Amino acid sequence: MIYQKQIFVSILVVVACMLAANFAVAEETKPSGTITIESHSVALGFGVNWGHGTLKFKGKEYKFKLNGLSVVDLGVSNVSATGEVYHLRHLSDFAGTYNAASAGIAVAAGAGASYLENQHDVVIKITSKKQGVQFTLAAEGLRLKLIE
Template sequence: MRSASLHIATALALCSTWSLTACAQSPLGPVTGEVSFHTSSADLGVGYTWGHGVLTYGGRTYPFSVSGASAAAVGYSSGDSVGKVYNLQRIEDFPGTFWALSGEATVGRGVSGELMENDNGVRIRLDYTRDGARIAASPSRLTIRMLKTPTQPPADHTDNVKASSAAR
């Protein structure tokens, strides 16, 4: 219980820095990556969130799944999120449990933001667009799991032709 209280206090502090303008990025640490994902949430008092996304870090993309729970929410919504990742030093520090204080009031279409942090100090600042009808104001806990090996951006086609010619 003490650990959960610490995470909630940390999330509150991070949410206050999120509302600042350009100065907000220095307290969050260095930007080290980007994320985009699609999630859905269904709630009736206690809620469940699920989805999938992609982390871009070090010139590679890493697919992941997202699942988690929240309290004090009612409704259903789904949408897309994009955000910046801060303080990610090693890819091994990214998966795990992220804590956040989240609020949402979506009727039809809504736009919002969220700031999350995991036990390794990795922070994610999200901007998201949601569709549905949902109201929520609660601490939330999201678990990120990596899905498979990373992929590199596609190589130039001429490099592939040269490589296959050299192999012959």
């Protein structure tokens, strides 16, 4: 019964994050670009994330790497994610530290949603698919860096 309540609360938070992300970018309906991410995480209360991805912006592809921390996180997982990037006017504004509100649960396979924003007001809406065992109901910070 306790796990059912945790799953229910997690689902509500995921839905709330997705709705908040939709309202936040409602003014700009067309994304500036898209991203794909492959990452890994290990967590026991605090989590560590690392990985790489590709940004598609103005008809070109740019590789980037990511690393970050999370709290209220437990488990080990591999994550494949896709997302839309908003308010990106210059490529140089993409790199930076993104703050995120996330929610998700994975037992063998699961899903999550994140809304991220950096110091240049670039917004990324991410939907992820996880493999492994992980429970997340947390604030996260991710650092994205373009690979030259």
